[in-house]
Amino acid sequence: MQNAPTAITINGVDLSWSNVTGNTGYEVERCQFTSLDSPNAAAANLNNESSWNNCSTIATLAADTTSYQNTGLTTGYTYRYKVRDSYSGGFSAWSNAQPVTTIPPNPTLNVPTAPSTVQLSLTWNGIYGETGFKLEWKERSGADCSAGAWGGPVSLGMNAPGYSHTGRTAGTYYCYRLYAENGSGSSGYSAEKSQTTLAVAPNLDAPSGVSANQAVLTWNNVTGNTSYKIERKTGAAGAWGVLFTTAADAVTYTNTGLTAGTLYFYRISTNNAAGPSATSGEVSTTTTPLAPTVTATTVSADRIDLSWAVKPSATNYKIERKEGAGAYSQIDDVSVGYLENYCGYDYPTPACPALSAVASLYQSSGLTENTTYCYQLTSWNNTGGDSGYSAEKCATTSAMPNQNLSASAVNSARVRLDWTPVACLPVACDDPDSFDIERQIRYGNWLKVATVDGSTLTYTDALAIEPNKQYTYRVRTFKGADRSPYSNSATATTPTYATSPPSCP
Known part of the structure; x- marks a missing residue:
């Protein structure tokens, strides 16, 4: 037996x-x-x-x-x-x-992996002869697994391929060891292995210090990080790409070399020994738009038109003006959205095959004739703020010529008017379109008696002229919708009727 x-x-x-x-x-x-x-x-x-x-x-x-x-x-x-x-x-x-x-061999425990902030996944090699495993663990204190008491064991069945240790703390190291057993006894322990759970993602703040070419990112520091991975994309439809990986414990990054007037999105994740965390929530900013390129065009004696190509991302334009050598002050803040089209069409044409920015037009009116005004503009959006100033552009309102007017009685039924324009400075007077001639009898009301074309500098008034009466005249210049101030007043008194015809010599 x-x-x-x-x-x-x-x-x-x-x-x-x-x-x-x-x-x-x-x-x-x-x-x-x-x-x-x-x-x-x-x-x-x-x-x-x-x-x-x-x-x-x-x-x-x-x-x-x-x-x-x-x-x-x-x-x-x-x-x-x-x-x-x-x-x-x-x-x-x-x-x-x-x-x-025979007693099973010592199992080989692999380095745990961290699929999340609250779980570690353990695997080991398969061995013959085991009827189960015992897994022990503890939270690591210090640089290795030497300190602290082991917890467990967790009993695992025959041929168990691994174990998911859940309910862990984010960004925390845990130590593990494993032995196999069967009816003959237990193996020795595997080598101890440690790993950290994934860290939590930091809270990424809204970008600050935004300018035309940079944005400053800040976030809270996460315990146990080894670095932070910053990702960026351009525009809502852009693709994410790794922008920068920081050193450990960094809490700020300045992204330079950006394009003015461009929308950027950012997100960040925490790296530790287990890998990258989930990404933070996205934040975005639009860089400061470029200053517009302004053109100033004189339209009339009291109006100058400003025009500029609308800049990407700019939502407003602040307009400042000064008169002559005076100081600048803001006169308006206009809202203009950025659009592109094909010279006014939604599709390209042979005459306009490429997209172009829509131009904006602003009328600076109520100005003084023959006066120089200078303008400077800034572009603005609500994240990047104001651009720098545009180049200064100046224009001088039209000088509508006032007139030197004289009046003389031709006879008892006619009064002759003559006028010459006052010199216009600092620019030459525009050629007028017409002149309005008004008349006042003694101290009565002014009434228009005639309109003559702009090339005429004389007029004989024979409209209801009576002998021995005083007539006063004034002239005003017109060009388009603009008009000059009235000229000086000129007075003439008609003679009485002659009692006999003039004698011939």
Whole structure:
């Protein structure tokens, strides 16, 4: 009768049996179980020869020997042993079979991975002969796993491929070790492995210090970070790309080299030994628009028109004006959206094949004639603020010529008017379109008596002129919708009727 094997180790087993009277020796047979990863199935298949292979006699022993130590076995393998005695006539039948699985080898624990801020995933190599695993863990204190008491163990079943350790704290290191077990005993511990859970994403603040070519990013520092990864995209439909990876514990980054008047989006993630965290919420900013290029055009004596190409991202334009050598002051803040078209069309044409920015027009009116005005503009949006000033542009209102007017009575029924324009400075007078002539009898109301074209500088008034009356005249110049001030007043008194015709010499 063979006894159950004892003193089983990772690579050996002690066998013993009862002595049979009259024996001349013993033979020991050993077979290897075919299902090495299912040691618990060995007992049920002891006599199923198809479940065993590599059967051979491993020892021939002297008479009355009742034990045998089989060494050099493979850890975690399952074996079957039988014994039979020899006698003068041959061999007895084989004894009952005894299965044994050597103690499993130490498992190899892989470095844990961190799929989230609250979970660590553990895996290890598969080994033969185990019927389960025990996993121990602790929160790491210091640079390694030497300090602190181990917790657990967590019991895991046979052939368990891994374990997800949930309910952990973000950005925290944990230590792990593992051993295998079977009915023969327990392996030694695996090497200790540690890993941190993923860190949380920082809170990314709205960009500050925004200018035409830079934006400043700031965020809170996250415990356990090794760096921060900053990503950026241009415009809402742009693609994200890595902009910069900071040093550990950085809490600010200045993004330079940006394009004026452009919308940028940013997000950030925390790196630690486990990898990058989830990304923060997105923030965006539009850089300061470029200053417009302004044109100032004189339209009339009291109006100058300003025009400029609308700048990308600019929502408003602040207009400042000064008169002559005076100081600038803001006269308006106009809202103009940025658009592009094909010279007014939604599609390209042979005459206008490329997109162009819409131009903005502003009328600066109520001005004084023959006066120089200068203008400067800034573009503005609500994140980038004001651009720098545009180049100064100046224009002088039209000088509508006032007139030097004279009046003389031709006779008792006619008054002749003559006028010449006053010199216009600092620019020459525009050619007038027409002149209005008004008349006042003594101290009555002014009435228009005629309009003559701009090339005429004389007029004879014969409209209801009476003898011996005083007539006063004034002239005003017109060009388009503009008009000059009135000229000086000129007075003439008609003579009385002659009592006799003039005599001939």
